[in-house]
Amino acid sequence: MRTAIFGFSGSGVSELFAALAGPKAAAAGARAMSKVPEPRLDPLIALFTPKKITYSEIEFIDTPGGGTRSGGLGERTLVEVRSADCLLGVLDAFSGLNDPAAQMEAIETDFLVADLAVVEKRLERLALDKRKNKDLVDPEEEKALQAVMEVLESERPLRSEPELAQAGVLRGFQFLSGKPVLYAWNLPESEVAGFTPPEAPNGALILPVAARFEKELAELEDPEEREMFLTDLGISESALNRVIRGVYELLGLISFFTAGDKEVRAWPVRDGAKAPEAAGVIHTDFQKGFIRAEVLGYDDFLKAENFKKAKELGLFRLEGKEYLVKDGDIVEFRFNV
Numbered sequence: 001m002r003t004a005i006f007g008f009s010g011s012g013v014s015e016l017f018a019a020l021a022g023p024k025a026a027a028a029g030a031r032a033m034s035k036v037p038e039p040r041l042d043p044l045i046a047l048f049t050p051k052k053i054t055y056s057e058i059e060f061i062d063t064p065g066g067g068t069r070s071g072g073l074g075e076r077t078l079v080e081v082r083s084a085d086c087l088l089g090v091l092d093a094f095s096g097l098n099d100p101a102a103q104m105e106a107i108e109t110d111f112l113v114a115d116l117a118v119v120e121k122r123l124e125r126l127a128l129d130k131r132k133n134k135d136l137v138d139p140e141e142e143k144a145l146q147a148v149m150e151v152l153e154s155e156r157p158l159r160s161e162p163e164l165a166q167a168g169v170l171r172g173f174q175f176l177s178g179k180p181v182l183y184a185w186n187l188p189e190s191e192v193a194g195f196t197p198p199e200a201p202n203g204a205l206i207l208p209v210a211a212r213f214e215k216e217l218a219e220l221e222d223p224e225e226r227e228m229f230l231t232d233l234g235i236s237e238s239a240l241n242r243v244i245r246g247v248y249e250l251l252g253l254i255s256f257f258t259a260g261d262k263e264v265r266a267w268p269v270r271d272g273a274k275a276p277e278a279a280g281v282i283h284t285d286f287q288k289g290f291i292r293a294e295v296l297g298y299d300d301f302l303k304a305e306n307f308k309k310a311k312e313l314g315l316f317r318l319e320g321k322e323y324l325v326k327d328g329d330i331v332e333f334r335f336n337v
């Protein structure tokens with residue numbers, strides 16, 4: 001799960017990266033792994049006092065600020081973000097020198113133009129190949145590319161057609177307008193709480209943040225002190241929590257847990273995944289040799305308070321390969337190797 005942070009130079013890209021990654025990680029380079037906050041693990045940790053506690057992680061990348069004379073982000077930024085799974089665009093709403101809505105629009109246009117160029121080039125190539133030898137061309141790819149072309153020509157990002165955006169034959173193209181995108185509306189800290197975001201373009205998410213302020217907060221050692229500063233400004237949650245929630249929402253991810261004396265751990269999985277796919281997140285062997293999943297729903301766990309009581313109450317369920325994993329499920333997989 002790689003999220004690239006990008007934007008026009010001076011909009012607060014590196015400040016937001018530092019806020020999300022923390023001061024140590026930010027000083028170490030342009031890439032950082034951040035733990036996905038998961039307070040639902042706390043009662044499991046209290047129950048097992050495990051040797052190891054593992055949270056899911058998201059990788060954040062700080063990309064160099066963009067900006068060209070013609071008003072676009074520029075090729076360098078677009079190349080940097082192309083391999084990311086999720087994009088986090090930072091918009092300058094703090095300096096009074098820029099119009100954040102205009103920046104957002106410029107970014108959206110950049111994505112469309114870049115994607116159109118890729119599609120056109122590839123379709124030309126396919127047309128040439130076809131003249132040489134019909135068998136060189138995968139008709140499915142050609143059809144998908146033509147569909148992409150239609151979407152882009154109607155000035156809609158590819159992400160407005162989720163099924164097409166996720167088509168296997170298109171994966172290699174890494175279309176920018178097909179990626180999930182969050183926009184961080186980077187405001188002075190006094191304006192974050194009262195801010196009403198404008199309408200987001202086609203399935204994007206807009207989050208008000210105060211990058212510089214949150215970066216300074218991240219430098220405080222004491223979590224209670226951090227909390228206090230946020231509360232004072234009427235901000236209910238840190239930028240890190242809100243960004244991560246947005247990334248999970250846009251990528252369609254949920255969490256399931258494994259718990260025992262050795263390790264208590266959170267795992268990310270696609271919402272809509274069946275039990276064997278979730279097993280495969282842990283290990284491909286678990287997926288291949290999947291037999292059953294023993295599942296305790298999170299609310300049932302809270303009700304029972306411990307596993308022994310949950311068993312007595314018959315709250316553990318044996319589920320097969322068609323079971324749809326739910327957010328918060330506590331799971332133990334049975335498998336053959």
Ligand SMILES: Nc1nc2c(ncn2[C@@H]2O[C@H](COP(=O)(O)OP(=O)(O)OP(=O)(O)O)[C@@H](O)[C@H]2O)c(=O)[nH]1
Pocket residue numbers: 007008009010011012013014015016063064065066094186187188210211212213
């Ligand atoms: N007041 C205020 N200043 C900010 C904020 N975010 C960034 N700045 C200032 O704007 C300048 C640029 O911020 P950076 O985050 O380093 O810039 P960038 O977006 O990474 O752009 P590049 O320098 O091109 O990589 C710095 O002087 C920051 O202190 C903010 O939220 N509030």
Ligand SMILES: [Mg+2]
Pocket residue numbers: 013014015063064065
């Ligand atoms: Mg920077």
